[in-house]
Amino acid sequence: MKKIWVFAEYVNCTLDRVALELLTKAKELAAGLSGETEVAAVLLGSRARSACKVLAEYGAEKIYLAESEELGLYNPMLYAPIITNLVKREDPDIFLFGATAIGSELGPTVAAQLKTGVAAHCVDLRINEKEQLVANVPSFGGKILGEILCPDTRPQMASVKPGIFVQGEPEEKEPNIIEEDVRGIKTEGLPLKAITLEKKEIVGVPLEKAEIVFCGGYGLGCKENWEKLEKLATMLGGAAACTRPVVDEGWAPGEHVMVGTSGKSIRPKAYVGFGISGATHHICGMKDSGLIISINKDDKAAVFEVSDAGAAADLNKVLDQLIAKLS
Amino acid sequence: MQFFEFTEDQELLRKAVREFAEAEVAPKAAEWDEKDYCPMELFPMMGELGINGIFTPEEYGGAGMGHVERAICIEEISRYSAGLGIALMTHHLGMSSILDFGTEEQKKKYLPELCAGTKLCGLAVTEPGGGSDFSGQKTTAELVDGQWVLNGRKCFITNHHADVNVITAVTGVDERGRNQLGAFIVEKGTPGFGPGRKENKLGLRGSVTGDVILNEVKIPEGNILGKAGDGGKIGMAAIGEVGRAGMSAICVGILRGCVEEAVKFANERIVYGKPISKLQAVQFEIANIRTEYEAAKMLLYYAAGKKDAKLPATPDFAIAKYYSTEAAVRASKRTMDLMGGYGIINEYPVGRFLRDALASIPSGGTSHIQQLIIAGNTLSAFKA
Amino acid sequence: MALKIVVCIKPVPDPDYYDKVSIDPVTKRITREGIPTIINPVDKNGIEAALKLKAQYGGKVTVLTMAPPNATENLKEALAMGADEAVLLSDRAFGGADTLATSYTLAKGIEKLEEYDIIFCGTESADGATAQVSSQLGEWLGIPHLWNVYNIEAQSEESFKVKTKVENGFMEWEIKLPCLLGVARELNKPRFISAMGIIKAKNKPVTVWGKEDLEAEEERLGLGGSPTKAGAIFTPDLKRKGEMLTGTAEEIAETIIEKLRAAGVNIPTKGEGCSIEGGAQG
Numbered sequence: 001m002k003k004i005w006v007f008a009e010y011v012n013c014t015l016d017r018v019a020l021e022l023l024t025k026a027k028e029l030a031a032g033l034s035g036e037t038e039v040a041a042v043l044l045g046s047r048a049r050s051a052c053k054v055l056a057e058y059g060a061e062k063i064y065l066a067e068s069e070e071l072g073l074y075n076p077m078l079y080a081p082i083i084t085n086l087v088k089r090e091d092p093d094i095f096l097f098g099a100t101a102i103g104s105e106l107g108p109t110v111a112a113q114l115k116t117g118v119a120a121h122c123v124d125l126r127i128n129e130k131e132q133l134v135a136n137v138p139s140f141g142g143k144i145l146g147e148i149l150c151p152d153t154r155p156q157m158a159s160v161k162p163g164i165f166v167q168g169e170p171e172e173k174e175p176n177i178i179e180e181d182v183r184g185i186k187t188e189g190l191p192l193k194a195i196t197l198e199k200k201e202i203v204g205v206p207l208e209k210a211e212i213v214f215c216g217g218y219g220l221g222c223k224e225n226w227e228k229l230e231k232l233a234t235m236l237g238g239a240a241a242c243t244r245p246v247v248d249e250g251w252a253p254g255e256h257v258m259v260g261t262s263g264k265s266i267r268p269k270a271y272v273g274f275g276i277s278g279a280t281h282h283i284c285g286m287k288d289s290g291l292i293i294s295i296n297k298d299d300k301a302a303v304f305e306v307s308d309a310g311a312a313a314d315l316n317k318v319l320d321q322l323i324a325k326l327s
Numbered sequence: 328m329q330f331f332e333f334t335e336d337q338e339l340l341r342k343a344v345r346e347f348a349e350a351e352v353a354p355k356a357a358e359w360d361e362k363d364y365c366p367m368e369l370f371p372m373m374g375e376l377g378i379n380g381i382f383t384p385e386e387y388g389g390a391g392m393g394h395v396e397r398a399i400c401i402e403e404i405s406r407y408s409a410g411l412g413i414a415l416m417t418h419h420l421g422m423s424s425i426l427d428f429g430t431e432e433q434k435k436k437y438l439p440e441l442c443a444g445t446k447l448c449g450l451a452v453t454e455p456g457g458g459s460d461f462s463g464q465k466t467t468a469e470l471v472d473g474q475w476v477l478n479g480r481k482c483f484i485t486n487h488h489a490d491v492n493v494i495t496a497v498t499g500v501d502e503r504g505r506n507q508l509g510a511f512i513v514e515k516g517t518p519g520f521g522p523g524r525k526e527n528k529l530g531l532r533g534s535v536t537g538d539v540i541l542n543e544v545k546i547p548e549g550n551i552l553g554k555a556g557d558g559g560k561i562g563m564a565a566i567g568e569v570g571r572a573g574m575s576a577i578c579v580g581i582l583r584g585c586v587e588e589a590v591k592f593a594n595e596r597i598v599y600g601k602p603i604s605k606l607q608a609v610q611f612e613i614a615n616i617r618t619e620y621e622a623a624k625m626l627l628y629y630a631a632g633k634k635d636a637k638l639p640a641t642p643d644f645a646i647a648k649y650y651s652t653e654a655a656v657r658a659s660k661r662t663m664d665l666m667g668g669y670g671i672i673n674e675y676p677v678g679r680f681l682r683d684a685l686a687s688i689p690s691g692g693t694s695h696i697q698q699l700i701i702a703g704n705t706l707s708a709f710k711a
Numbered sequence: 712m713a714l715k716i717v718v719c720i721k722p723v724p725d726p727d728y729y730d731k732v733s734i735d736p737v738t739k740r741i742t743r744e745g746i747p748t749i750i751n752p753v754d755k756n757g758i759e760a761a762l763k764l765k766a767q768y769g770g771k772v773t774v775l776t777m778a779p780p781n782a783t784e785n786l787k788e789a790l791a792m793g794a795d796e797a798v799l800l801s802d803r804a805f806g807g808a809d810t811l812a813t814s815y816t817l818a819k820g821i822e823k824l825e826e827y828d829i830i831f832c833g834t835e836s837a838d839g840a841t842a843q844v845s846s847q848l849g850e851w852l853g854i855p856h857l858w859n860v861y862n863i864e865a866q867s868e869e870s871f872k873v874k875t876k877v878e879n880g881f882m883e884w885e886i887k888l889p890c891l892l893g894v895a896r897e898l899n900k901p902r903f904i905s906a907m908g909i910i911k912a913k914n915k916p917v918t919v920w921g922k923e924d925l926e927a928e929e930e931r932l933g934l935g936g937s938p939t940k941a942g943a944i945f946t947p948d949l950k951r952k953g954e955m956l957t958g959t960a961e962e963i964a965e966t967i968i969e970k971l972r973a974a975g976v977n978i979p980t981k982g983e984g985c986s987i988e989g990g991a992q993g
Contacts, residue, residue, distance in 0.1 A: 011877075074882070076846075077855060099842075101877040105858040105893075108810065108843035112850035117809060117938030120841035134942060139839050141729040144741055147942025191887035192855035195872075199880035212976045236971075236978060256879045261840065270974040272967060280730055287949050291974040293967055299955075300595045302730070306949045309956055309970060317960030318967070325964055326978070335784070336909050339791060343904035350903075377906030390906035 002037040003092040004030055005155065007083070008055055008063075009102055010045040011074060012199060015054060017167065017208075018098030022160060023059040024168035025125060026096060032127035033093075040064060042086065044079055046072035049177070056175035058168065064090075066180040070187055073194035074102050076109050078185055084113040086180065087155060094133050095155035096125075098162055107159045118157040119148035121261075123164055123284075133158065142261050142284030163208050163265035200256075205239050207257055211269045212238030215259060215286065216252070218245035219275020219296060219315060226251040228319045229274065235326050241266065243282045259285040274315040278303030331625070333395075340396055344403040347376055356408035359533035360679050365414055365488075366533065370444030378404075379418060380442025383426055387438035393635035394569075398576040398627055405580025406587075409683035410533025412580060413690065414447075416573030417485040417534070421448035423569040424493045424510060428552040428561050433512065437491050449489030450570075451481040451539045452562045461495075461559055462506040466541060468496035468555075474545045475511060480523065481539040485690070487522040488535050490515045495562045496541075498555040508558025512550045519544040530679070530686030531577075567641045568634055570691040571648035575627040578651035578687050581680050582620035585658040588677055589616050592666050603665075612665045619658045623651035642704035649697035655684035714770035716761040717824065718794065718831045719817055719848065720754040722778050722785040726837040734946055741944065750785050753833030755792070755901035756894050760863060761831050762793045763899065768865065771795045773824060777805055777816050783917055790912035791904045798824070802921035807934030810843035816932060817844070818851035819925040829871075830891040834859055845893030855886050858893035 004026045008019040023039060030037035041060035043051060045067065052063045066082050087095065087110070097107035099121050111118045119135030123145065128134045133156040135148045150156040187193055207213065214229040220242075229240040241259045242252040252258070259266055260282040271289035275296055276282060283306050286292070294303045299312035311318065333341070351369060359366060373379050381397045383389025390396075397419060405412030422441050425433055425448075440446040454464045466479025477496050481487075491514060498509040513520055523538030552561055593604035593613060603609045630643035659681035663670030670677055688694055724732070728746040735742045750758075761772045774789040776782050777800040786797035800820045808816065821827060830852070835842035842858070849856025861881070862874035873884045876895055886892075922932065930936055956963050972978050 076857075101859055101875065104842050105846050108841075108846045109850055109856075111843075111938075112811060112814065112847040115811065115938065117811060118841075118843060119939060120810075120839075120843055137841075138947075140724070140732040140741070141726060141837070141840075143729050143732045143946065144734065144944055145947050146944040149940050149942055150938050151940055153938040190855075191890070192857070193885045195883040195885060197877065197880065197882045199877070202879060212971065236976060238976075255876070262835075270971050270976050272971070283949055284947075287947075291970060292951060293970060295963070300597065304953045304955070306951055307953050308951045309954045309966075311956040311963045311967075313956075313960055313963055318963050321960045321964030322967065325968060335787070336913070339784075339788060339904065339909050340906055342788070343791070343906075343909070347903045375905060376903055377908075381906055385907075390910065392906055392910070396906065 002033050004039050004094040005092040006041050007097045008041045008043040009098055009100055010043055010048045010051050015051040016098055016100055018162040020058040020167045021165040022096045025165045027059040029127055033131055042083060044071050052175035052177050056173045057170035062176050062178055064178050064180060066182045068182045068185060070185050073197055075194045076105055077190050077192045079106055080109045080113060082182060083110050087114055092155045095157045097159045099159040103159055107157060111157050116153040116155060116157060117150035118159060120159050122158045122160045125158060138284060141281035143280045161265050204234060205237060207239040207241055207264055208266060210239035212236050213241050213266055213268045213271045215241040215271060215273045216246055217243045217276030223251040232322055243276060276303050277301050337399060341399045341403060344400050348403050348407050352404055352411060353407040359408060359410055363532040365535045366411060374442060374444030379444045383438055383442050387434050388442035394572060394631040395628055395635055398572060398631045401573055401576035402580040405577040406584050408533060409577050409581055410531050412577040413485055413531050414534040418448045420565050420569050421450040421493045424552060424561050424565045446490035447486055448491045449486035450493045450565055451484045452495045453481060453483050455482050464497060466496040468498050468509050468511060473548050477541045477544040479541050483536060484539045485534050485536045487537045487539050495558040507556045509555045510552040510558040510561040513546055517544055528686055530682030566691055568644050571644040572631055574687050574691045575647040575651040578655035578684060579623050579627050581655040581684050582623055582658050584680055585616050585662045586620050589613055589662045589665055609665055612661050616658045616661050619654040623654045626650050645697045645700040648691060649694050652687045653694060659684050714764055714768050714828045715826050716764060716770060716772045716829050717821055717827050718757045718761045718774045720774055720776050720789060721751045721836045722748045722782045723751045723836050723838045725749045734944055750788060751833055751836045753896050756896055756898050757831035757833050758789055758792050759899045759901040760894055775820055777813060786917055787912055790915045791908040792902060793908060796915055797917045799919045801919055804922040804932050809937035809939040810841050810847055811938055812933055812936035814844050814847035815851055817848050819927040823925060828888045832893045834893050834895050849891040854889050854891055856891035857884060859895050860892045861895045861897040
């Protein structure tokens, strides 16, 4: 029997939804493999059991659960050996990680322990005629896509950013939990200790879930214009987002609203960009939006080529008009 | 003939200064030009990078490099802001007089702070009566009770707000009745001394240019550079080599700006479905701009290399200065032509390039003055 | 305490030029002609972190890279920033390495340096952006490692307090030396190179080690030691129709609103007497 695994990240009593996106993809990949294939999730944490049901509903036929108070805060020195041992015992063929802050560290760490390969930040996954996992990974800021295979070692690992794959529909199901014995583990004595995890409350609609995103580039020119984007987003129940320079200039509050290869990948129903030049590393994060509209005073801006509609206009005026018309 | 190329260290220096210029100069250059604002806050930063003291020996707080390296620094900064370029080049100009003609004590007193950029240096020679008529100047210096007393007015002085000023003045007449000049160090805050009116310049904005007023300015006897009578030589040495090298480097920076802006525009501007860089007429302009840049660059770095090799380079700097300033005017005009209507829009820097290039011509002697120097040298050097 | 610090850097094609990267239609290779090779930007934050620690506690900073021979140029730059010595791991046998083989080779280079207290890496390289080398290097060396570090506070000679970025927040850690920290760009602002630094760098040693110099298992090096293999490469086609809207700002705003509505975005219709319609839509 073939096995496809998904790492389910459970932090702060919350399951990261990238696990559900990956389970949906895993089911699709399973269909491409001959013979029986099992999709399973690996879940670690303290009091993480409550997340098992939703994992089952999104396609995890088995959930390997390692539950301990010691696992309440993520620590690679605790997490990685548990996962590595599990892999050695069960020998999965494919193992998918969300490329979150935690997954981006844990995936390669486990891979190094197993001496296997990870395709990083995949934008697509498929099974080829040899029944191997083929991952499409971006390089040069998304300008080039390359296929990565892991032909000789198992598992074939891959990491995927949140928002790249679409989350499927849940089916009512009871979880099949395989409990791991982790009573022996302890942080005490490790050279690495996690002290706290602090998260900011997200005000309004999270960027990844917004149906309409108003996005600003360096062309915004000032913090006031960023605030106008936020205002528009609030008015329509959407979210405001930006490119790297807007964060660097301190106009936007931080990287959590940044879209692109080093930020978030989004796929809203509609995306309206203001003062965005169209550098590939941003486009990669928003290209899957349903409708893309761009406003840039420079009629030669590259962004127009990847937009459904564009206007070479003064973004200040267009922003003010939009706010006036929608309020 | 040796193959002409920059050393690895010089290439690394260029990269370092370019990184600084791209981060700290490029984003604000247009604003400095528009507001005619001199970014004094960058001098301490340039001090840390060793740009201020690039050719000053290490014992006085400098980097101990030479004039090729200095030209690299000025070119890279002037690529984005020729205004800051001339403020820096003038800072060097005053420093070179102190370095070349100052006593050990003077060098130790002034150069470290000037290298650090905590103080600004200037050189004041030109007067309302004329710049190139050195000996005709009217500012006087008289030794009274062990103090020099200076009186007069200097004009078109860049960095006229400097902390440390090298100032030429008439100290007397020689046996043939010709004016003898002295060069003096006058510090900011000395009673009777200060900047006068500030000029509203066409280009090189972001550097401060204006009058320097000397009204019964009393300075210690020891503040003379060299001795009475050396002022002409000191002024000529500074302007003739360090000054013209600086102006040439500024214009080489402008020329590179023209090349880069022209290429960017020609590749991005789509007319009739293709970038205008595919059009031969545009390619001819690009070729002309590039050639102007390369020629000016060769002349400048050849002259600077000669100076570093301690060879006489005054005619070479005159040639480099004459060629590169005029070439910068031609090339920025060509870049403007290539850009059509966009060329005159101030969101593009090329209009500023043209103004800066034009304003570079009179500094360190107009093109006509350079031609006279070049002709004078040629008529004697090529005599059959 | 005097700290022995190693900073791993990677020479990469300058990211400012990535829009110019393309695939040669004939050779099917990536063309990066004319694109300068620079120190991977976030690796400079690693160098800066090392120099700051050295300034505070004394010690030595060694920069290390695995790259083709011309990378000495990039190492010189790191030395001009203030690092004390540089090591280049260069051998044909190292070529074609994925992150596992790269981190293995770097680990062997570091082990040859004998002692170390802290190793810095950038979070990710600009070109490949796998963000895997730092964690995997930590594993090969068998030392605690953290990735995405944006704050470092030295506590004692033995342990550091460190913050890592996570989505919408941060984690705080205590990590014992020796350790490896993968640093994020928010950690600091890398210094510019100074002319004085360039002159000092002249006398700093750059050592080159090949396969023979490292105590490495041959089958873990380079392409052969890489579990991942590259398949086809292609450029994504992201073109859309790019219909240009014209008219006044007001007209443009109106068209945008219409298009948003057509795309299924919930847009409340404006007040005045349209409450029924507005209610239906909102």
